[in-house]
Amino acid sequence: MLPEKDPRKTGDKDSREDSSVTLFREYLRIKTVHPEPNYDAAVQFLERIAAELGLGCQKVEVCPSRVITVLTWQGTNPQLRSILLNSHTDVVPVFEEHWHHNPFVAFKDSEGNIYARGAQDMKCVSIQYIEAIRRLKATGKHFSRTVHMSFVPDEEIGGHKGMEMFVKRPEFKALNVGFALDEGLANPTDTFTVFYGEKCPWWIKVKAQGNPGHGSRFIENTAAEKLHRVITSLLAFREREKQRLKSEEHLTLGDVTSLNLTLLEGGVSFNVVPSEMTASFDIRIPPTVDLKAFEEQLTAWCQAAGEGVTYNFCQKYTDQTVTPIDESDPWWKVFSETCREMNMKLKCEIFPAATDSRYIRAAGHPAIGFSPMNRTPVLLHDHNEFLNEQVFLHGIEIYTRLIPALASVPSLPVEA
Ligand SMILES: CSCC[C@H](NC=O)C(=O)O
Numbered sequence: 018m019l020p021e022k023d024p025r026k027t028g029d030k031d032s033r034e035d036s037s038v039t040l041f042r043e044y045l046r047i048k049t050v051h052p053e054p055n056y057d058a059a060v061q062f063l064e065r066i067a068a069e070l071g072l073g074c075q076k077v078e079v080c081p082s083r084v085i086t087v088l089t090w091q092g093t094n095p096q097l098r099s100i101l102l103n104s105h106t107d108v109v110p111v112f113e114e115h116w117h118h119n120p121f122v123a124f125k126d127s128e129g130n131i132y133a134r135g136a137q138d139m140k141c142v143s144i145q146y147i148e149a150i151r152r153l154k155a156t157g158k159h160f161s162r163t164v165h166m167s168f169v170p171d172e173e174i175g176g177h178k179g180m181e182m183f184v185k186r187p188e189f190k191a192l193n194v195g196f197a198l199d200e201g202l203a204n205p206t207d208t209f210t211v212f213y214g215e216k217c218p219w220w221i222k223v224k225a226q227g228n229p230g231h232g233s234r235f236i237e238n239t240a241a242e243k244l245h246r247v248i249t250s251l252l253a254f255r256e257r258e259k260q261r262l263k264s265e266e267h268l269t270l271g272d273v274t275s276l277n278l279t280l281l282e283g284g285v286s287f288n289v290v291p292s293e294m295t296a297s298f299d300i301r302i303p304p305t306v307d308l309k310a311f312e313e314q315l316t317a318w319c320q321a322a323g324e325g326v327t328y329n330f331c332q333k334y335t336d337q338t339v340t341p342i343d344e345s346d347p348w349w350k351v352f353s354e355t356c357r358e359m360n361m362k363l364k365c366e367i368f369p370a371a372t373d374s375r376y377i378r379a380a381g382h383p384a385i386g387f388s389p390m391n392r393t394p395v396l397l398h399d400h401n402e403f404l405n406e407q408v409f410l411h412g413i414e415i416y417t418r419l420i421p422a423l424a425s426v427p428s429l430p431v432e433a
């Protein structure tokens with residue numbers, strides 16, 4: 018086995034690598050991977066950064082072993098609402114046998130592509146925030162609004178012991194957030210995708226009860242027949258939404274309801290007709306859908322499948338707040354104008370999955386999901402996730418413009 022630092026393993030060839038890229042790769046090597054993320058190492062890393070940059074560092078333990086780290090750059094007018102730059106520190110598991118390089122070594126190939134779990138989702142963004150602030154501080158600049166960087170655990174498993182708890186704490190209220198940035202997605206074209214809202218995740222478990230008996234007989238009203246009907250109704254709806262997305266050109270994945278059958282359970286033996294079987298569905302509902310009507314539809318499908326068909330929620334998010342993206346909104350105006358000044362093309366969408374932005378928006382703060390990765394395939398949660406170092410470095414330049422612009426938004430009427 019090659020040692021972890023061997024250039025054949027890391028792709029390190031020259032010592033002229035940009036120090037921001039080196040820091041990014043160092044962060045990627047911290048194994049904050051589920052199911053047992055090494056959060057202590059990440060917090061230590063962030064404490065070191067805070068000391069290096071001369072930033073305030075606050076640690077909030079929202080529950081045992083779950084710490085939110087907040088690095089703060091105080092503004093010249095701390096009364097004003099702050100800018101929150103949020104990122105999560107955890108990453109999703111890997112199927113190591115499908116990776117061409119160890120996903121926790123941050124191998125860089127001859128084209129500058131850095132391969133690692135978290136390269137896109139979203140350790141890039143954490144380091145881009147940090148490096149932009151490092152550069153801004155180095156020029157001696159100051160801005161009126163305070164800038165906070167929050168680094169949160171457990172986003173990938175729903176944020177229940179992370180951001181969901183944090184927004185309810187006095188320490189969060191004390192941040193006095195005016196506007197937040199959080200993660201988005203890569204875009205393979207020249208355009209950058211920007212997210213102003215998210216779909217609501219609903220995870221439902223449908224239980225069908227029926228008559229049991231010997232596997233050789235035609236038992237009436239079995240659990241399987243009823244479950245089959247529910248599955249048929251739900252998958253037919255899935256097909257309609259899929260076709261709608263395909264046939265209406267202006268629609269994106271964020272605009273239609275997605276639905277997948279993700280778990281099937283039940284049965285004890287080949288020759289025993291079970292009295293109970295379950296099917297679990299991952300449903301993602303756009304903010305424009307009437308949730309009450311949708312729930313009634315689910316209930317109707319279950320009722321139509323026969324007696325003894327019920328469902329319960331394992332996840333039911335119902336806040337449909339979206340962030341304003343009209344030019345009359347002072348935050349959006351500054352965000353979009355600054356991007357325009359850099360000749361960036363933006364496309365505004367609804368995020369198709371769930372991020373911690375939903376908790377920030379539900380707490381009443383505008384939040385935009387934005388990971389500055391254009392000309393990059395969408396590889397989050399995929400094998401061989403990578404980000405090119407030039408794209409990464411360009412992202413730092415983008416934040417180096419965005420952060421001063423946002424932190425200089427003049428006092429708003431609500432702040433008077
Ligand atoms: C719905 S809680 C799980 C959150 C998770 N977020 C990122 O992938 C997602 O599945 O969207």
Ligand SMILES: [Zn+2]
Nearest residue numbers: 138139172200
């Ligand atoms: Zn993420």
Ligand SMILES: [Zn+2]
Nearest residue numbers: 109138173397
């Ligand atoms: Zn993710």
